[in-house]
Amino acid sequence: MVNYDNAKDLLTWEFDFALSTYYEIETEAIEHLLPKQLNPIEVAPGIALMSLTALNFPPGALGHLPEFQELIFGLIVTPDLSRGVPKFAMYIVSLSSTNREHLEHCVQHYRLPVHGQFTGVSLQHDPHVVEYEDADGPILSMRNIHPNPAYGEGERYFQAFVMDNDRLYVADVVMKGSLFEHQQTGDAGKLWPHPFYNGVDVEAAEPVAFMQMLNEPGTMGKQLYPRPEKFR
Amino acid sequence: MSPTKKDLPPYTDYTFDMFIKSAGKDHAEITQFNEWRRQVLGADMYTFQIPHLGAQRPEVSVQRVSGDRLDLISLSSYNYLGYSYHPEVLAAAKEALDLYGLGATGSPVLNGTFRIHEVLEDKLIEFFGMPGYGVSLFSSGYGANIGVVSAYAHKGDVVVLDRLSHASLVDGAILSQATVKLFKHNDAEHLDRVLSRLDHKNLRILVCTEGVYSADGDTGHVKDIVRVSKKYGATVLVDEAHSLLIAGENGRGVSEEQGVLDEVDMIIATFSKSFGGVGGCLFAREELTNYVNWYARSRMFSCALDPAVTGGLIKALELAGGPDGKVKRERIKANADYLRSLLQGEVDIGNSHSWIIPVIFGDEHLYIPLSDYLQREGVDASLMSFPAVPKNQSRIRLFVTSEHTKAQLERGAEVILKAAEHFGFLLEN
Ligand SMILES: Cc1ncc(COP(=O)(O)O)c(C=O)c1O
Numbered sequence: 001m002v003n004y005d006n007a008k009d010l011l012t013w014e015f016d017f018a019l020s021t022y023y024e025i026e027t028e029a030i031e032h033l034l035p036k037q038l039n040p041i042e043v044a045p046g047i048a049l050m051s052l053t054a055l056n057f058p059p060g061a062l063g064h065l066p067e068f069q070e071l072i073f074g075l076i077v078t079p080d081l082s083r084g085v086p087k088f089a090m091y092i093v094s095l096s097s098t099n100r101e102h103l104e105h106c107v108q109h110y111r112l113p114v115h116g117q118f119t120g121v122s123l124q125h126d127p128h129v130v131e132y133e134d135a136d137g138p139i140l141s142m143r144n145i146h147p148n149p150a151y152g153e154g155e156r157y158f159q160a161f162v163m164d165n166d167r168l169y170v171a172d173v174v175m176k177g178s179l180f181e182h183q184q185t186g187d188a189g190k191l192w193p194h195p196f197y198n199g200v201d202v203e204a205a206e207p208v209a210f211m212q213m214l215n216e217p218g219t220m221g222k223q224l225y226p227r228p229e230k231f232r
Numbered sequence: 233m234s235p236t237k238k239d240l241p242p243y244t245d246y247t248f249d250m251f252i253k254s255a256g257k258d259h260a261e262i263t264q265f266n267e268w269r270r271q272v273l274g275a276d277m278y279t280f281q282i283p284h285l286g287a288q289r290p291e292v293s294v295q296r297v298s299g300d301r302l303d304l305i306s307l308s309s310y311n312y313l314g315y316s317y318h319p320e321v322l323a324a325a326k327e328a329l330d331l332y333g334l335g336a337t338g339s340p341v342l343n344g345t346f347r348i349h350e351v352l353e354d355k356l357i358e359f360f361g362m363p364g365y366g367v368s369l370f371s372s373g374y375g376a377n378i379g380v381v382s383a384y385a386h387k388g389d390v391v392v393l394d395r396l397s398h399a400s401l402v403d404g405a406i407l408s409q410a411t412v413k414l415f416k417h418n419d420a421e422h423l424d425r426v427l428s429r430l431d432h433k434n435l436r437i438l439v440c441t442e443g444v445y446s447a448d449g450d451t452g453h454v455k456d457i458v459r460v461s462k463k464y465g466a467t468v469l470v471d472e473a474h475s476l477l478i479a480g481e482n483g484r485g486v487s488e489e490q491g492v493l494d495e496v497d498m499i500i501a502t503f504s505k506s507f508g509g510v511g512g513c514l515f516a517r518e519e520l521t522n523y524v525n526w527y528a529r530s531r532m533f534s535c536a537l538d539p540a541v542t543g544g545l546i547k548a549l550e551l552a553g554g555p556d557g558k559v560k561r562e563r564i565k566a567n568a569d570y571l572r573s574l575l576q577g578e579v580d581i582g583n584s585h586s587w588i589i590p591v592i593f594g595d596e597h598l599y600i601p602l603s604d605y606l607q608r609e610g611v612d613a614s615l616m617s618f619p620a621v622p623k624n625q626s627r628i629r630l631f632v633t634s635e636h637t638k639a640q641l642e643r644g645a646e647v648i649l650k651a652a653e654h655f656g657f658l659l660e661n
Contacts, residue, residue: 038255043619044395045405045412078253081260085250085268150624183622211623232256 002084002157002172007226009109014222017056018177018215019128021142021188022049022076023207030075030200035168037232038077038091038161049076049210050200051090052140052191054130055223056123057102068099069121071132071139073197079159080231083172089159093198096134110171111164111228115196126217129189138192144214145186151178151216162228169228177221181213188212243271244597249619272600273297279603287317290636292612304612305644307630312478312587313560314635315548316508328543336536340369341526344536352537352546356501356515359553360484362494366521368514370530371537373473373502376512378404379528380469380498381438384520385410389436392426394418396447398471401440410438417445420456427464437466443475443486446629447621449584451479455490462495469498474588477506477552478561507548509541564634567641571632574645578659579652582627590616590627591648593657599626602655611647 004010027040027048034040040048053072057065072095079089094115097103106112120133128144156175161168188209191202215221251265272278278297285293285301288309295301315321328348338344353367370376381404385391391405396417405412413430415423423439430437439461441452454470461468472485476499480488487493498520503511514524526532551557568587575581580592593602596617606613606628617626628648632641652658 039253044393044414045402047412047414078255080256081251081254081264082256082258085246085264089255181623183618183624 002174002224004172004224004226007172008229009227010224011062011109011226012222012224013057014061014220015055015177015215016058016220017123017125017128017217018053018175018179018213018221019130019142019144020051020053020213021209022051022211023188023191024048024210025050025200025202025207029204033093033198033200034075034077034091035161035163037168041076041078041088043210050074050207051076052142054123054132054142056125058220062102062105065099065102068097068102069118069123069130069132070095070097070102071118071196074160077161080170083159083170084157086157086159086172089161091161091163093200094196096132096139096196109227110225111162111169113162115198128214128217134196136195139194139196140191141189143187143189144212145188145209146180146182146184146212149180149182149214149216151180151219153177154179156213160225160228161231168231170231171226171228173226174224175221176224178216178219179213179221180216181211183211185209240597240601241271241275243268243275243277244600247596247618277600277604279600279607282607289314289317290633290640294607294612296607302607302610304607304610305640305647306612307632307644308612308614309633310474310505310631311508311635312474312506312564312631312633313508313548313552313557314633315506315544315551318508318548318551320551321508321544321547324547325540325544329540332539334538334540336539338536339532339534340536341532346536346539346542348539348542348546349537352542352549355546355549356513359482359549360493360499360515361482364518365515366518368516368521368524368528368531369537370512370514370528371534372510373500373504373512374400374403375530375534376500376502376514376528377401377471378407379530380500380514380524381405381440382408383524383528384408384467384498385436385438389438390430392423392437392439392466394441394445394452396445397440398442398446398473401442401469401471405440418450418453418457420453420460423457424460424463427460427466430464432464432466437461437464438469439466440469440471443470443472443479444586444588446474446588447616447627448582448590449586449588449629450582451475451486451489451585454486454496455492458492458495467497468495469500470496471500473500473502473505473512474586476501477549477557478564478587483552483557483561503541503545506552507545509545509548511537511541511545560634564632567634567636568632570638571630571636571641571645574642575648578649579657580659587632589630589632591630591652592625592627593652593655594624594626596623596626598655598657602628602651605651605654606647609647609650611644613648 074090254260336344377400385408387409389410477483499515
């Protein structure tokens with residue numbers, strides 16, 4: 001699917017928890033965050049998608065790092081199909097985790113827009129439920145909506161765009177594992193107004209869950225993530 | 233053994249939204265789409281755009297890309313009442329063809345309107361039995377929706393759509409440049425909340441719903457939607473594409489069935505379905521249709537409805553409004569009930585109460601192999617998957633007509649159930 005022969009500094013991150021929710025949000029509420037080269041994917045006129053992905057990395061996921069948790073806020077955008085056909089493309093708006101060393105690595109290796117360090121995370125593997133907060137207060141609570149996930153081994157290729165020093169970068173990322181994706185409707189939790197969302201008024205925007213992706217509890221998944229390269 | 237994801241070739245991994253657009257100048261979506269198409273063709277699994285060799289009857293012949301000719305039970309055409317090949321309809325079309333020629337060769341507002349178009353308009357008003365109303369004819373149902381919505385709503389107005397609205401209503405809303413709001417499918421309470429948040433005292437609001445929704449075959453909650461919309465002074469459009477000539481005692485659609493025909497502001501009809509032809513129209517108060525005739529751009533800047541088709545449509549409408557229509561309406565409903573009874577309990581047929589019956593097979597990876605299988609086993613069916621329907625809810629959409637015999641429906645059901653066993657979507661009893 002993705003050819004990593006020429007990938008720069010490809011790292012493999014092993015995770016034992018993943019829960020990602022795409023929320024519908026009015027395009028108007030997020031447009032200002034996107035670089036001019038990227039356009040939001042709209043699922044209905046004026047309705048874009050923002051994603052929140054919570055991951056848990058067990059000890060040793062990368063070198064000597066202890067167990068830590070991560071949260072990524074992204075916007076779903078038009079991919080660059082000349083690189084291959086991904087499941088989706090995401091422009092990463094902000095990222096936090098519980099581990100300072102990990103955050104430094106994110107900045108140096110991946111040019112990721114690090115927001116800060118969490119002060120409190122609660123994470124339940126089965127059923128999937130997470131809550132994150134930092135010094136500015138609660139950020140989100142998120143849970144799986146689907147009552148009986150049917151997991152299957154799979155690979156998901158996605159393009160991760162980031163902005164660094166006014167330049168756009170992209171990485172071809174592959175997520176592997178026993179995964180499940182669904183569009184069950186229901187209550188996926190709550191997003192609290194917080195600087196993590198970079199000015200997106202998540203309360204006024206009333207995000208509605210559009211899709212969720214999760215990994216099978218008790219199994220390990222892998223994220224293959226090379227160093228991003230300049231995008232045009 | 234049913235195939236698992238591992239056995240499936242890579243081209244099954246793509247959903248149709250993946251080639252819509254690519255960032256950058258090089259049109260990589262065109263290259264990637266063609267690569268995908270080549271792979272499916274190469275595997276002789278390409279069932280799309282398959283040429284049909286005759287009319288859309290309950291039994292059809294098609295020609296595969298390989299050249300093989302297949303004889304199939306058709307459960308995929310929305311020729312609901314069989315008028316596309318009815319001898320009297322064809323005779324009327326031929327007569328009009330001889331009189332007016334092949335095409336209208338002009339915009340309807342300028343020189344493209346023929347006497348026969350006016351006859352169709354009059355017959356439609358008569359059919360609805362509503363004096364003071366008018367008809368605005370379009371050369372497609374798609375054109376009717378985009379034209380009407382964008383002629384009525386503009387920047388600064390609001391178009392409120394059911395989440396499952398047909399693409400033509402969505403596109404009309406985009407074209408109008410109005411603000412678009414969505415309400416949960418068929419949920420009048422949610423619509424109420426959406427409308428209550430708008431400045432409804434000052435804004436022009438158009439609420440759109442449909443008579444029968446073609447993804448699930450469920451009926452629009454038109455009565456409740458009209459009641460809520462009126463509370464906020466909103467205008468209501470009902471697209472009766474899949475219900476006109478069928479639903480309601482006189483075939484005037486779901487709006488008639490639910491007793492709100494005179495409260496609906498705009499009725500959209502398509503002539504491509506139960507009429508068996510092509511085209512569409514707006515049925516509304518004459519003042520409005522007069523205006524739409526001029527200001528719907530898909531009408532003003534497009535050639536008038538084909539005259540031969542128009543002749544056929546007049547005959548189809550005449551038949552549907554008389555005893556023939558009554559018999560066919562009863563028969564299509566009985567046929568749909570019969571097909572449901574053959575499938576119920578064996579496969580997931582959702583919540584259909586109409587002549588459209590979904591058979592939900594779930595996994596979108598099965599779309600191409602299942603489509604191919606059904607064709608080779610003898611059924612012409614149309615499938616739908618993500619993003620047209622939610623993930624894991626891919627479905628075979630079965631269209632029942634008044635013209636199917638019991639034996640044809642039985643043969644169709646047999647193939648569907650065989651496929652369900654092969655692909656593992658039989659319900660566990
Ligand atoms: C609900 C609805 N509206 C409008 C249309 C467009 O009609 P036409 O095919 O006549 O252009 C369709 C066609 O499938 C439809 O299902």
